[in-house]
Amino acid sequence: ELREGLERQSIHFSAENILRRFLFLSPAKSVYTIPMPAVTKKIAVVDDDPLILDLYVRKFKERGYDVLAMTDQTLSFEQLASFAPQVMLLDINMPTKSGLDVLAQMKESFKKLPHIILLTNNDDQSIADKGRELGASDYIIKVSRTPTEIADTVDAVFAPSS
Numbered sequence: 001e002l003r004e005g006l007e008r009q010s011i012h013f014s015a016e017n018i019l020r021r022f023l024f025l026s027p028a029k030s031v032y033t034i035p036m037p038a039v040t041k042k043i044a045v046v047d048d049d050p051l052i053l054d055l056y057v058r059k060f061k062e063r064g065y066d067v068l069a070m071t072d073q074t075l076s077f078e079q080l081a082s083f084a085p086q087v088m089l090l091d092i093n094m095p096t097k098s099g100l101d102v103l104a105q106m107k108e109s110f111k112k113l114p115h116i117i118l119l120t121n122n123d124d125q126s127i128a129d130k131g132r133e134l135g136a137s138d139y140i141i142k143v144s145r146t147p148t149e150i151a152d153t154v155d156a157v158f159a160p161s162s
Contacts, residue, residue: 040066041063041064041065041066041086041087041158042065042066042067042068042083042084042085042086042087043060043065043066043067043068043085043086043087043088043089043154044067044068044069044070044080044083044085044087044088044089044114045057045060045067045068045069045070045088045089046069046070046071046072046075046088046089046090046091046094046099046102047071047089047091047094047119048071048072048073048091048093048094048095048096049091050071052091052142053069053071054069055147056069056089056147056150056151057069059147059148059150059151060151060154063151063155065154068080068083068085071094072091072094072095072096072097072102073096075097075102077105077106077109077110080106080110081110084114085114086114086115086157086158087114087115087116087117087154087157087158088114088115088116088117089117089119089150089154090102090103090116090117090118090119090136091118091119091120092118092119092120092122092127092131093120093121093122099118099119099120099131100118100127100130100131100134103116103118103131103134103135103136104134106135107134107135113135115137115138115157116131116135116136116137116138117136117137117138117139117140117150117153117154118131118136118138118139118140119140119142119150120139120140120141120142121141121142121143122141123141127139137157138153140153
């Protein structure tokens with residue numbers, strides 16, 4: 001009788017231990033979560049017009065982006081590489097360097113390109129096609145979109161895909 005009672009207790013304790021382990025390790029239980037660090041959204045903006053550049057910088061900083069702003073005169077691949085933006089807005093029509101030339105140089109110099117959105121006021125489809133050949137993901141005609149709409153386009157790049 002004593003032996004039978006001990007065996008039952010042993011089985012009971014074993015079952016209890018198994019149950020406790022199961023409940024503790026259950027993937028459905030979300031009591032123990034590890035907080036993930038916030039992802040920093042980084043964008044580089046290259047435009048020859050300082051007013052437009054400032055407008056985009058302010059708009060993206062309002063939305064919590066870390067922004068690297070450069071003109072065609074101050075463009076530096078070293079800065080781009082160390083900043084490592086996920087997205088880049090690149091003006092095509094700049095006086096000293098064409099955005100397409102910059103994109104071609106980036107394609108040769110970088111192992112992986114950021115998500116590049118070309119900006120221009122030229123609606124020539126062949127330029128858009130050339131940009132895509134060189135690695136651009138999108139092509140936006142500046143006068144047809146507000147800075148808010150352009151920022152919305154960039155936000156969509158960071159939105160989780162469903």
